[in-house]
Amino acid sequence: xxAEPAGAPPARGPLAIIAGAGEFPPRLAAVAxxxxxxxxxxxxxxxxxxxxxxxxxxxxxxxxxxxxxxxxFRRREVTELVLIGSLPRPSFSALRxxxxxxxxxxxxxxxxxxxxxxxxxxxxxxFEGQGFTVHGPAEIAPEMTAPIGPLGRKTASPDQQALxxxxxxxLAALSxxxxxxxxxxxxxxxxxxEAAEGTDGMIxxxxxxxxxxxxxxxxxxxxLVKAPKDGQDLRVDMPAIGPxxxxxxxAAGLSGIALRAGRVLVGDAAxxxxxxxxxxxxxxxxx
Amino acid sequence: xxAEPAGAPPARGPLAIIAGAGEFPPRLAAVAxxxxxxxxxxxxxxxxxxxxxxxxxxxxxxxxxxxxxxxxFRRREVTELVLIGSLPRPSFSALRxxxxxxxxxxxxxxxxxxxxxxxxxxxxxxFEGQGFTVHGPAEIAPEMTAPIGPLGRKTASPDQQALxxxxxxxLAALSxxxxxxxxxxxxxxxxxxEAAEGTDGMIxxxxxxxxxxxxxxxxxxxxLVKAPKDGQDLRVDMPAIGPxxxxxxxAAGLSGIALRAGRVLVGDAAxxxxxxxxxxxxxxxxx
Numbered sequence: 234x235x236a237e238p239a240g241a242p243p244a245r246g247p248l249a250i251i252a253g254a255g256e257f258p259p260r261l262a263a264v265a266x267x268x269x270x271x272x273x274x275x276x277x278x279x280x281x282x283x284x285x286x287x288x289x290x291x292x293x294x295x296x297x298x299x300x301x302x303x304x305x306f307r308r309r310e311v312t313e314l315v316l317i318g319s320l321p322r323p324s325f326s327a328l329r330x331x332x333x334x335x336x337x338x339x340x341x342x343x344x345x346x347x348x349x350x351x352x353x354x355x356x357x358x359x360f361e362g363q364g365f366t367v368h369g370p371a372e373i374a375p376e377m378t379a380p381i382g383p384l385g386r387k388t389a390s391p392d393q394q395a396l397x398x399x400x401x402x403x404l405a406a407l408s409x410x411x412x413x414x415x416x417x418x419x420x421x422x423x424x425x426x427e428a429a430e431g432t433d434g435m436i437x438x439x440x441x442x443x444x445x446x447x448x449x450x451x452x453x454x455x456x457l458v459k460a461p462k463d464g465q466d467l468r469v470d471m472p473a474i475g476p477x478x479x480x481x482x483x484a485a486g487l488s489g490i491a492l493r494a495g496r497v498l499v500g501d502a503a504x505x506x507x508x509x510x511x512x513x514x515x516x517x518x519x520x
Numbered sequence: 521x522x523a524e525p526a527g528a529p530p531a532r533g534p535l536a537i538i539a540g541a542g543e544f545p546p547r548l549a550a551v552a553x554x555x556x557x558x559x560x561x562x563x564x565x566x567x568x569x570x571x572x573x574x575x576x577x578x579x580x581x582x583x584x585x586x587x588x589x590x591x592x593f594r595r596r597e598v599t600e601l602v603l604i605g606s607l608p609r610p611s612f613s614a615l616r617x618x619x620x621x622x623x624x625x626x627x628x629x630x631x632x633x634x635x636x637x638x639x640x641x642x643x644x645x646x647f648e649g650q651g652f653t654v655h656g657p658a659e660i661a662p663e664m665t666a667p668i669g670p671l672g673r674k675t676a677s678p679d680q681q682a683l684x685x686x687x688x689x690x691l692a693a694l695s696x697x698x699x700x701x702x703x704x705x706x707x708x709x710x711x712x713x714e715a716a717e718g719t720d721g722m723i724x725x726x727x728x729x730x731x732x733x734x735x736x737x738x739x740x741x742x743x744l745v746k747a748p749k750d751g752q753d754l755r756v757d758m759p760a761i762g763p764x765x766x767x768x769x770x771a772a773g774l775s776g777i778a779l780r781a782g783r784v785l786v787g788d789a790a791x792x793x794x795x796x797x798x799x800x801x802x803x804x805x806x807x
Contacts, residue, residue: 321734399697402697403694403697403699406693406694406696406697407690407693407694407713409693410686410689410690410693410710411709411710412690412709412710412713413710413713416715417715422698422699422716423697423698423699423700423715423716424715424716425715425716425717426699426700426713426714426715427713428703428704428710428711428712428713429709429710429711429712429726429729429735430712430725430729434725434729438717438721438725439716442716442717442721447608448716
């Protein structure tokens with residue numbers, strides 16, 4: 234009998250990061266590596282750039298190569314994984330599944346019939362059914378979420394705080410409908426509600442309404458609220474903002490962002506705070 | 521003592537129609553006149569076309585000429601009025617009030633601080649405070665609202681009926697927020713929610729998402745639901761659709777419209793049903 238030191242962690246393979254587009258996947262890989270965790274990145278083709286992961290161990294996969302991906306995970310003794318980064322909602326017919334992936338299709342065919350929540354729940358339940366533990370990015374790297382309070386120097390005014398409270402009430406009311414993680418409010422009222430167009434699409438729409446004169450709001454009055462739905466699976470579907478969101482917001486003529494603290498990904502909070510200062514925006518985490 | 525015939529209606533002046541843009545105001549004037557009611561039309565400049573009212577008695581007014589309008593109503597012994605037609609949300613500063621209107625401004629300044637509901641409630645309460653009875657278009661001309669059932673030959677499929685039920689649930693949930701009289705659903709999910717962009721703006725957005733390939737839905741699957749908010753004052757803020765709505769919907773690649781019967785203005789239901797048939801759309805009133 235070999236002696237095993239008491240309290241030692243169970244032997245396990247690397248943390249697998251299934252990576253979509255954007256800055257969050259490389260940042261998560263770096264945070265995990267910094268904590269001494271070995272990492273294997275499965276970069277989704279057409280979304281993640283393998284070169285962005287620096288020294289990490291990276292391989293690229295198409296969505297239709299799920300069977301191959303699972304085999305690689307097993308070979309490396311992966312037991313834990315995290316899904317992070319954006320991915321355009323794929324069309325089922327564009328998956329081009331390999332032979333080793335065909336048997337998993339019925340699971341995903343069901344998942345495709347419904348809102349994004351439903352699709353993502355299907356993805357999580359798939360990996361869980363295959364014996365993996367699915368972690369949320371915030372479990373691995375809580376510093377990537379919005380902290381409580383302002384990220385930069387600017388803060389919301391009392392009028393804006395009232396608007397923010399109303400915005401969060403609206404998002405809560407939309408929760409049961411698998412839609413609407415964000416809204417724009419201004420001038421004591423709701424200006425835009427997000428659905429399939431996405432947050433950036435919604436911001437652009439409001440910018441166009443303001444620029445064309447169809448929407449008249451007091452300068453600097455408009456703001457974005459963003460929060461997960463009640464019951465949203467934050468392991469796989471955490472709302473997120475980034476530098477692009479701030480740029481779009483400033484270009485649209487809006488004044489700031491309120492986020493549910495700890496429940497929205499911001500990536501590098503300090504860098505985002507600096508960018509907010511440069512753009513003259515407030516970015517606040519709200520408890 | 522002069523003998524007055526028992527049961528005679530009280531002496532009263534004409535029904536005043538404060539008219540915005542579109543086909544509804546002339547239609548309402550014609551319906552009222554056909555019923556033997558004398559009518560006085562106050563056509564709002566920049567919105568209503570005075571020539572559209574045929575033989576009716578019409579005068580044009582700017583919003584800033586409210587004092588003059590009230591004086592004319594009193595001269596004609598108007599006691600009942602109806603507000604109908606669309607009007608861009610005016611900017612308070614663009615009202616250019618005449619001297620006789622200045623004293624009413626504080627009332628409207630308060631009404632302007634809030635959503636459309638709040639503004640419209642302010643308009644109704646103003647006229648009531650001046651001693652007028654404000655009627656809804658549906659009280660004067662119920663035949664101008666959506667009837668129960670299809671307006672044309674096409675009807676919603678069972679799948680679409682489920683989507684319609686979900687859409688009306690969504691609109692009910694949005695009711696407390698003074699926003700969202702319409703939404704577009706497709707493919708088992710919510711695609712768009714209306715706010716400040718208006719119904720036609722929302723339809724256009726969905727059309728662009730479909731045309732650009734950013735949104736993939738089964739052909740002919742998408743539909744519009746439209747209903748008043750709970751507690752919406754239907755006297756002055758009844759939702760409405762018209763030929764333009766149908767044309768936009770067809771151009772966007774959507775399949776039909778579901779309306780709350782009796783609570784959405786359609787103008788000429790028979791003509792709209794014919795147009796729906798030509799466009800291959802369903803238009804249904806739902807009880």
